[in-house]
Amino acid sequence: MATQEVKMRVWRGDAKGGAFREYRVPAGEGMVVLDVIHAIQATHASDLAVRWNCKAGKCGSCSAEINGKPRLMCMTRMDLFRPGETITVAPMKTFPIIRDLVTDVSFNFERAKRIPAFKPKAKEPDGTRRMVQEDIDRVQEFHKCIECFLCQNVCHVIRDHEENKKYFAGPRFFVRLAALEMHPLDTNDRLELTKEMAGLGFCNITKCCTEVCPEHIKITDNAIIPLKERVVDEFYDPLARLLRKIGGK
C-alpha cells in the first residue's frame, strides 16, 4: 500500500466552466481523500481551490461529491475504494461554483438569518434553569449538525430546481427549526414560518438528507416529520393546538 499510487480526477474550473483533470500521487497508509487533495496541491497544482479546517469531521468545511456521493473529504478513507480505482472528486452541485472544489454556500447563511432567535422563558423561582437530560437528548442530536450542507446539496427540491431556493430552507434549517421548536426553554413560535417561508411542504420525505449526514442525525424521522405533524396540528387541528398551548410545547 505505502508505495502504491493513487489516481484522482478532480474538477477544475470556475463559474464559466471547467473539466476533470487527472492527478497521481503516492499513497500513504490511512490516507483520506483530503490528504490526496493536499498532496496534489503541494506537488502538482498549488492553486487547486478547496475548503477545509479541522480535518477531523468536526467543522464541516470539506464537503464534496466523491464518486458521485456527497461526503466529507476528511472522513473518506482511500481504502474504502478498490486499489487502483480512479477516484472522482467534484464540487457540491446544488451551490454555484466559485472555483474548483469551492462553492458559494451563502444561500445557507442568508437562510440562517431569517430564523427568529431563541427566546427563553422565565427562569425558575430560584434563578436557575433546570432541564432533564431526557428532555434535551433529542435537541442535542440536532445540535450535532456541523453545517457541512451535504443535506442541502443532496435535497432534490433545490438540487435540480434553483427556482425553489426562494421558497425552501432545506433540511439543515428544518433541523435548526426543530431544535428551536423542541428546546425546553424556547418560547418563540416559528410554525407559520416553517409552513410558509421555509417551505416544509415541499419535502416529500425521501430521506436523501438523512443518508448523507456525516453526524448521523436522523433528519427526516426526528426533525422533518415531527415538524410536519406540528404544522398539521397547528393549522388544521384546533383541539390539538389548544391542548398543546395548555400543556406547553
Added chain:
Amino acid sequence: MAAENQYETHEYDVVVIGAGGAGLRAAIEASAQGVKTALVCKSLLGKAHTVMAEGGIAAALGNVYPEDNWKVHFRDTMRGGKLLNNWRMAQIHAQEAPARVLELEEWGALFDRTKNGLILQRDFGGHRYARLAHVGDRTGLEMIRTLQNHAVHQGIDVYMECNVQRLLKDGERICGAFGYWRESGKFILFKCKAIVLATGGGGKAWKITSNSWEYTGDGITVALDAGADLIDVEMVQFHPTGMVWPPSVRGILVTEGVRGDGGTLKNSEGKRFMFNYIPEFFRAETAETEQEADAWYEDKKNRRTPDLLPRDEVARAINAEVKAGRGTPHGGVFLDIASRRPADYIKRRLPSMYHQFKELANVDITTEPMEVGPTCHYFMGGVRVDADTTATTVPGLFAAGEVAAGLHGANRLGGNSLSDLVVFGRRAGLYAAEYAKNFTGSLTVNMDEVEATAQQLVAPFDGKGGENPYAIHADLQDCMQTQVGIIRTEKELKQALDKLATFKQRLTQVSVEGNRQYNPGWHLALDLYSMLEVSEAVTLAAIERKESRGGHTRDDYPQTDPKFAKVNVVVRKRQGELRISQEPLPEMPEELRKLVEEQK
C-alpha cells in the same frame, strides 16, 4: 499616489478580526454597546478553531461540587501556569466564567445535565473539582453555534473568507486594516477607530499539530508589525494526547475528557506510568497509588490521579516513556478507557472520539486502547494586554482569546480556553466600543502605505525564483518540530534560527501559479510571512528563558529558576528587527498569594 476609491472600503467603529469564540463574543458585545461593528474571518462563519474544542468550558459553577468557587479555580489556574500567569487576568477569568457559561444557556446552548437538571461538570487535568460544563465531547461546536446564531441577529456585518494582512495606524493610533477577499483575491480596506484581534495562535508552523490551516500566527504578526508587545511566546502547549496512527491523522486531538471520564495512560509494559512522573510541585495533591487515583473519580476527598496532572507534565512524561523504549508500535503510549468503563458509557460521554477512531484509525475505543502522543496545540503566549480592558500597547488595538497572553502563564489548563474566549472576548468588545465612543479626533489612512502593501501582497505572482510555498512550509514544520519542540536546547534553538533565516530568504524567491481567485498557493505564500515571524519570536524567546517551566522545557536548563519566575520574556519589533527583553511580572496581592500557595 493611489486614489482612495481604488479599493473596496468600509468604515466602522470597531472591527473584530477572527470569528471563533472570542471574536464572536467581542462582536456581540461591541454591537450591544451601540457602535458600528464588523466581524472579519478567514473561513466561513462557524468553522473557526473553537468548533474543534472538545472537553468543556471551565467555570466554578459548583453544580457537582458545591465546595468549588472562583478562588479554587483561580488557584488551579495559577498553579497550572507555574505562576507565570497575570494574576489579575486569572482572577477576572475565574470570577466571570460562571456568568459567561450561564449566558450561553440564555442564548440557547444545551449543556449536559446533572440529575437535578443543572449544568453537569466533568473532571479535567489540573482542576481540583469536576468543573467543565460540556456537551459530550463536542462542547466547542455547541459554543460556536450558539454564539453564531445569537450574533446573526445583532446587526453585525460579517466578512467571511476575508484575510487581514496589515493593521494601519495614524501616528500611534489604530486607524484601519487592509486585507484581501479569498474568493476574488481583491483587496479590502477597513477604516475604523478600534480593532479587536481574536485570531488564535500559530501551531501550523509545527508538523505534528492539532491546529488547522488558519493557525498561522497572523494576528500575532500584524500586532507585532504594528508595534505591540508580545509576552510568553516561548510557552507553546503540546497537548499530551494526539492521535499517532495512521500517519495522515497524526496530531488530531484526543480530548482530555477521556482521562477525565476514567481513561488511563499505559506504556507498552501495561504500566500506568504517570505515577513515576509526579513533580514535587504537585505531590501534595496527587494520588500515589492506583487505588487512591481510581477512588478520586468518585470522591474528591482522595487526591487526584496523576493521569490528570497539567498538560505540560503529562506531555513530557509520554515523551520520556517513548524515548525510554516503552512506547507503542507507532511511537506513542496507550490511552485505555475500554477496560475501565462500559461501552455505552464511553459512547455517550465521548461520541466524537468513538467516531473519529473508528472511521480514521479502525480502532474501537470501547474494546481496545488508543495510541496517543503529544501534539502542538496552543500558544499560551501572544499579544500583551491590559488585564481588565484587553488593550494592547497600541492605542485602539485590543486582543482576546489565544492571540492574547497572560491568563495561562506557562501552561494552560484544559477547559480554561473556552472560558477565556467568552470572558475576555466580552471585555474586548466592551472596551473597544468604549474606546471608539470616547475617541473624537479624526483619523487618516495613509494611502501610500496601503498601496505599498497591496504591491507586496501580489508580488508572489511575479516571483521568478521558483520556490514552492508548500515546500517551504513543510521544511518550516520539520524545523520547528525537531528543534523548537517539547524538549529544547540552546544549540538546537540556534540552529533553528539559522534555518528560519534561510526560509525567509527562500520566501523572497517564492512563485505562485494561477490567478488571484481562491488560490491556496498564493494564500500560503502570504501566510508564510506570519508563520516565519512567529516562529522566530518563539525561538528567540525560548533561547532567552534559560530554565524549564510549563510548556517550555530546556534540556540544558532542566530546573525551574526563581529568577525567571518573576519575569515575562517580551518580544518587540523595532526598526524591522525582533528585540528581546525580560520585564517583571505584575505583583500579586498578598491575599491571592496565600490562596495560590495553599497546599492541597
